[in-house]
């Protein structure tokens with residue numbers, strides 16, 4: 006009994022040898038939608054019904070704002086179909102009466118059938134017209150609702166502070182909310198189907214009650230086991246899915262690695278391919294066994310449900326037989342009742358399934374709503390003071406910043422000034438806080454302590470959109486947009502239209518002319534490997550395009566601003582690197598402050614100011630010559646790199662392998 010009626014539980018799937026080997030144990034994805042585990046497991050009819058109105062209401066509100074006429078049309082046509090169903094039952098009842106209880110000759114009785122049959126045919130025509138109307142209107146609403154929900158999602162994600170994007174909890178919410186729009190779309194069809202089922206059920210129940218009050222509980226008795234069966238199968242499926250989801254994803258991850266482009270070389274040369282394929286097969290086999298178990302369990306549950314429903318059906322027909330023989334019900338009435346019971350039980354079974362689906366989808370719609378609310382809370386504030394055309398300098402005053410999930414500050418009481426027209430270099434070991442400093446400078450992060458001033462005004466009081474307007478970024482992981490080469494440059498200031506000729510200056514500035522000359526359609530060549538005919542550039546060629554983009558952005562603004570260049574030359578050959586540093590230096594103009602972050606000490610020496618960061622603190626500050634003379638951390642870093650090029654530099658000899666080759 007407990008097997009069928011107890012709570013659905015499942016043993017934790019055994020960690021396969023392959024998972025143990027590859028991941029060191031069970032893989033737990035840091036994905037938001039595993040948050041649904043508890044909500045999904047709580048998938049009982051009562052909990053589904055309790056939360057339903059609010060969640061359905063949220064989707065219907067989107068539909069209402071999207072196209073209220075279409076929504077009203079769907080509602081009217083569904084209600085109309087329900088009424089048509091009831092009228093059709095009454096017409097059938099009239100036909101039964103004329104056939105079984107009518108007086109007169111056979112011809113006269115057949116004639117008496119005609120009005121009832123005509124009414125039934127008319128109702129069927131109206132019913133299918135209404136169904137068509139509903140389908141067409143719902144077909145308009147569904148994509149509209151999905152589009153609105155998707156646009157809301159994308160707009161909200163793009164408008165939040167960078168800090169929110171770095172926050173793991175918020176990232177999880179972004180992950181899970183992406184399923185909301187698709188669910189909202191499916192909720193429309195599930196709502197329509199549920200409304201249809203509900204109205205049909207109410208009208209059938211009404212007709213049955215008119216025929217004989219005892220038939221209504223009988224109807225519920227017949228449909229209830231099927232509803233229970235559907236719910237039970239769904240619960241088992243969810244429990245299994247939630248228990249196996251990590252396993253399935255892990256095997257998919259392994260499978261993807263075998264086709265992945267970046268892994269392709271090692272898959273072949275290191276023979277990682279056959280190794281991973283073996284692990285993939287082992288993991289897939291255990292997932293298949295679970296699918297088989299689930300299918301057998303479903304078959305068994307459905308058999309039990311059908312048997313219970315059959316028993317209830319037999320009791321109903323037995324009761325009807327007794328009612329007929331005891332003279333409480335006419336034969337004609339019984340005929341109508343049989344039809345009503347059959348259509349009513351189908352409606353009830355369908356309704357249970359639809360409510361079930363609504364509940365499932367509504368979990369994702371709820372996450373979508375939660376994401377929109379939190380994103381609004383964490384959005385970059387609109388408005389603020391205008392940034393003056395001339396600001397003379399940008400300065401940091403005792404600025405401290407700590408990432409949300411970190412104990413130590415990435416930047417600790419940092420104070421410095423960037424005058425317009427200067428080139429400032431920031432150096433320091435990995436993780437010393439250079440990139441964080443750049444994000445604060447760009448207004449992407451706000452200090453938790455201290456102030457960043459643009460001119461005389463704190464960045465927190467300024468209109469952030471205007472602050473962003475004054476910043477140009479060229480970071481080591483700059484965006485390689487999957488668009489044409491020309492658009493990859495123009496997108497530095499996308500609002501401004503530009504012809505190929507307009508972009509030429511930037512192309513020349515970045516030394517990218519040979520790169521463009523090699524492309525089949527010049528600036529019009531598509532740089533997106535996923536599309537047919539697109540071209541792939543090398544890392545260094547991409548960096549030249551990135552530099553051209555930065556130039557385009559700067560050359561299209563005359564106001565005071567900051568150019569942030571973070572490791573711009575990591576992929577350039579030595580000659581291109583020297584030229585790139587010279588170009589970056591030339592970018593310092595009276596109305597521009599250039600900030601350069603690099604580990605290449607040769608590119609730093611000509612900067613006007615050099616700041617050394619160590620564990621989030623500014624430890625040294627001066628010109629190259631002064632810092633070398635001081636013999637501190639900067640001098641040590643410079644000497645270490647210079648020593649690599651010294652003729653006497655020792656090259657380590659090959660050593661005996663630490664792990665002996667197997668004999």
Ligand SMILES: Nc1ncnc2c1ncn2[C@@H]1O[C@H](COP(=O)(O)OP(=O)(O)OP(=O)(O)O)[C@@H](O)[C@H]1O
Nearest residue numbers: 171408411415433434435436437438439440441442
């Ligand atoms: N998004 C983030 N979330 C949490 N911690 C971060 C994040 N970004 C950086 N950190 C941490 O902040 C510290 C400073 O990182 P940052 O990237 O600013 O260093 P960096 O000097 O630019 O390093 P590198 O030279 O390697 O690029 C590091 O300890 C790093 O792990």
